[in-house]
Amino acid sequence: MYIFISYIKFLLRSTNQHGVHSPFVYSLVTKCLYDHEKYPSYQKIKKHRKSLMKDKRSIRVNDFGAGSRVFKSDERKISEIAKNVGITPKRARLLNRLVNYLNVKNALELGTSVGLGSAAMAADNKVKVFTIEGCPETSKIAAEKFREFGLNNIELKVGKFMEVLEDKGQWTEDTEKNSKFQIPNSKSVSFNPKQPTTDNSQPTTTHYDLIYIDGNHRKEATLSYFELLLSNVHNDSVMIFDDIHWSQEMEEAWETIKEHPAVKVTIDTFFWGFVFFRREQEKEHFVIRV
Template sequence: MLGQIFRYLKYRTKAKNRYKIHSPFAYGFLNNVLREKKYYDDFKILDSLTRELMESDKIIETVDYGAGGKGKEPVKYKTTLGKVAKRRSHPLKRLHLLYNLSAYLKPSTMLELGTAVGISSMYLKKPVPESKMITVEGCPVLASIARENFRKAGLKNIDVIAGNFDEVLDDVLQKFDKLDFVFFDGNHKKEPTLDYFNKCVEKSHPGTVFLFDDIHWSGEMEQAWERIKADERVSVTMDIFWFGFVFFRKGIAKQDFVVKY
């Protein structure tokens, strides 16, 4: 906890409101995604479904495959759906950011690693109903709750794969010719994060965007983020503390933006 506060203060001292941005793409992204304040009609249904999930006192049995799980083996435990939804997903402000991102980029292919109950998947998918999306979750109970939520939100073309990323990612990647967008939102450990990154880069193209959750969550995650920023295939990165965006666009100078959010 103290470590995270320290890392947040470090981020705040570096973060800027304004940048001299020569790339029209980075400028557009900043204004249309990070600074966009528009309230879309879709937020009504998505926010109310999210609140309903976060307030649910239904008892479920789940496992946490991520760094949050105790010990090395994923541990099964009983809890309420509301607690899982709240602890594993994101506040509405960041969920709206995911929607803005998808509405702006209009990805036709999306992969998400870490579904939980499907909240972020819904915000990403809603603006691009025709896109193909696969989301992967280690806990089969959560995977089936997510499927039910997608049905309630009227979303089609989302496949939920229940399985450990380490075991299913190669097969999942075979289902895509190319990836326009990937959200890395599970297993916040350094080596697996870099492994998933390297595998997904194989399906990237200059317009692809990767989004990493919790890049400052731990020293390990910060090390992974440093390696990703330095990767020669990556051109621009944007750090808003909670999330790190990665771009592969060609013809622009390599630059890391630390943006106040």
């Protein structure tokens, strides 16, 4: 009921491209969010999803987040996870387009699940996707499917989000092995007081063009990820928060993020919240139907 009421409020406040006066956002909406062309990558994403939907194996899921509104047990079929928890086909195509449109080379995902979002970002895009999953059993399935479909530009790590994120050394080391995906430090904008290390004795902070947060749907956790990852963004980065209207506390987290001084542009599409850090723009918030 809460989500239903939130959606009605969203519809009353939302607009399309005709209500957007920012050239950057107008271009993003018309050329990416509203792009209806059918790309070859969509077939790869579809086949990956179909493989998961046909998988009737059961696994025991260790859920570190806010829990599931669908499942009553930790024992779940892979096909049911893909159907009820994974990113929808429409959002998968949008995520794939977004990576291409923004020329994303280095992406971070929190919440791999069975890998639908990771695959969407990676399919036919020149991007290196780093993804973190807390559940060992779920991550095994994701890794299996990545290998099956030749998605070699995805690197999966297993562990609690904060523990993996705070161990920045391992991520930097792995990124340096894929130097063609490395984001130049000169492009970085460090909003975190902890500046990236520039001497040769310690690793520098990895900067991501896109950070997709689809995991723990709690206010405190969401804000913790946001604050921690501010040191990993640059001027043209985008953060995407999933299910910003999941609950009252998630809506509160979204409002807090919007007011942060480092945030310049936000787009509320109801299911996703986009955050941009473009210093050259005035602070603006948009509510767009997608």
